[in-house]
Amino acid sequence: MSVKNNDSIESSLFEKRKKLYPREVHGLFANLRLLSVSILLGAYYLLPWINLSGRQIVLFDLPERKFYIFNWIFWPQDFIYLALLLICAAFALFLFTALAGRLWCGYACPQTVWTEVFLWIERKVEGTRSQQMKLDKQESSFTKFRIKATKHTIWIIFSLYTGFTFVGFFTPIRELAQGIMSFDLGPSEVFWLLFYSLATYGNAGWLREQVCMYMCPYARFQSAMLDKDSLVISYDALRGEPRGGRKKGDDLEAKQLGSCIDCSLCVQVCPTGIDIRNGLQYECIGCAACIDVCDDVMDKMDYPRGLVKYTTENKMEGRKTTILRPRIIIYVILLVSILSGIFYSIETRDSVALNILRDRNALYRENFEGTISNSYTIKVLNMDLIDHDYTLKVTGIEGLQSSIKEPIKVKAGQVLEMPLLLSAEPESLHHTSLTIKLTLQAVDDINVSTESEGRFIGPIDP
Ligand code: SF4
Ligand code: SF4
Incomplete structure (x- = not known):
């Protein structure tokens, strides 16, 4: 902050960044x-x-x-799977944060x-x-x-x-x-x-x-996901304070000191440069480097480990603590159910798809020999990892003739688009619009098949 003249005061809203030099840590x-x-x-x-x-x-x-x-x-x-996976990722984040912070x-x-x-x-x-x-x-x-x-x-x-x-x-x-x-x-x-x-x-x-x-x-809203039973990295102030320098073997009671020797190593290893002894802070990324280094210090001083440790707020305050809380159980049930549903659905989905599209230019065509024809475009989608040959059966009208030459060869991952002409005798057409069923069957695998439905249009009075 600086005073420019009697009337105006200029102050910076931002603190200049201090470069951090995180100390290497083992543990x-x-x-x-x-x-x-x-x-x-x-x-x-x-x-x-x-x-x-x-x-x-x-x-x-x-x-x-x-x-x-x-x-x-x-x-x-299959976009739905991506959406479901993102929902799972969100639940997993909620679960792990509720369990053990960041x-x-x-x-x-x-x-x-x-x-x-x-x-x-x-x-x-x-x-x-x-x-x-x-x-x-x-x-x-x-x-x-x-x-x-x-x-x-x-x-x-x-x-x-x-x-x-x-x-x-x-x-x-x-x-x-x-x-x-x-x-x-x-x-x-x-x-x-x-x-x-x-x-x-x-x-x-x-x-x-x-x-x-x-x-x-995430740092801003993580506190909303924590509760008093979530594991967080904490400094045990009751045990550590009053902090201060001492020699190994000094009598702590006589010197009226806690376990913290105020070596500042926990600050030096911190990648965000904070002091865990000031309590839980949003800058803490939960890397646990301060636990490792402080345990090292405790070992060297012959003090018990755990001055900085994973603990819960309830435990620190001497209350009972538990992992199995309702929110944890709900998150686990939701995660397991959605993930099982995704895997089941992926494993049992059809590995081939068939789409049929009517030619919009003409409802039907009367052929020279007296038969009635409808034309379509079909799309065969081979979603398998191997190539397949397919047969196509069209049912729903007696004596229906198909223009498709079998087998239909579709490479793995290919979408094959082809014209389809269906012809029927006028006597077989009892209505102007009839449902036809197309069954696509892989020649080499009985389990690879799919069905699709379409409409066959005929004259008003056959
Ligand atoms: S590393 Fe442990 S002993 Fe050293 S200052 Fe941090 S809390 Fe205190
Ligand atoms: S756990 Fe938090 S306070 Fe400790 S070193 Fe990592 S970021 Fe810093």
């Missing part, structure tokens, strides 16, 4: 985070390179409007996952927390420039590979790699590759904790 939760990061990044970078039956195992083919996920193909009409943020959020990698690269190039701080304070020099340039070059290469992999989920990744080698990429591929690379570099390299603190809406 149970750091190992769990490492495991989670390795699994998620392993899946992200490896999946597009795995092929199944000659095609990429996970491919979102937008131009063809088909999503390949492991053994399944999803079509535009588990998602601390262990699985892409921002956390990629920031962990960027921090690791930074430590490898610039050294420990104190070396990084020392380097930043140094005057400009060739050595400083070389170290910074090395870090940013590695970050940029890693970001570009991340962007390339992202696009590889939408364009077959081997074709994409060849396209890059031969400088033959489409404009949308170039745009998304650069966009995702820039987002990775900017978010994980520069913005880091600011994404969690100022951009992510």
Whole structure:
């Protein structure tokens, strides 16, 4: 805040960002985070390179409007599954937050996952927390420039590979790699590759904790999902206070001290730079780094672990606590029911679809030999992972003749559109409009079949 003259006072609404240098931490939760990061990044970078039956195992083919996920193909009409999966994701977030706070943020959020990698690269190039701080304070020099340039070059290469992999989920990744080698990429591929690379570099390299603190809406409403039985990371103030320095083995009662030695390591390891000793704060992403480092300190001081720990508000206040609350049971029931429904529905859905469309130009045609014809367009959608030959049976009118030449050959994932001409003797037409039934049956698999209905129009007085 500054006073410009007697009448006006100028104040800044924003605090200047202080660069954070999170200290490296080891321990149970750091190992769990490492495991989670390795699994998620392993899946992200490896999946597009795995092929199944000659095609990429996970491919979102937008131009063809088909999503390949492991053994399944999803079509535009399967949009309902995506909607249901998003509902499940929301319920899972509610469930895990009610159970143990920001588990998602601390262990699985892409921002956390990629920031962990960027921090690791930074430590490898610039050294420990104190070396990084020392380097930043140094005057400009060739050595400083070389170290910074090395870090940013590695970050940029890693970001570009991340962007390339992202696009590889939408364009077959081997074709994409060849396209890059031969400088033959489409404009949308170039745009998304650069966009995702820039987002990775900017978010994980520069913005880091600011994404969690100022951009992510989840931090703002997470408190609404917590209750007094939710596990949260807390500092045990009753045990820790009064905090203060001491030597190992000092008599705490004589010195009137709690267990906290005020070493500030819990603040130094915090990726958002907060002090867990000030209570639960919205900036806390639940990474548990402060638990690991404080347990380490407690071990060195020969104090029991758990000055900072996962606990519930009820437990901290000496009340009974329980995991099985009504909301948890409801979330679990909803999640299990919707997920089971999705899997059952996907596994039992038809792997072939048949659509029939009447020719709108003419109701019917009287042929030279006296028969009545209707023309249609049929669409056969082979949603299976293998090619099929089909037969088409049309019933509903006696002696109905079809123009289709069997077998109808449709490749895996193909939509085949073809004309269909049906002809009937006038004597068979008892009404002007009759229902016909089309049965499509795969020649090689009795379980692959589908039916569809249409109308056959004849003269008013046959
Ligand atoms: S790490 Fe533990 S002992 Fe050190 S300041 Fe934090 S709470 Fe206190
Ligand atoms: S307070 Fe602890 S759990 Fe929360 S973000 Fe900081 S280090 Fe992670």
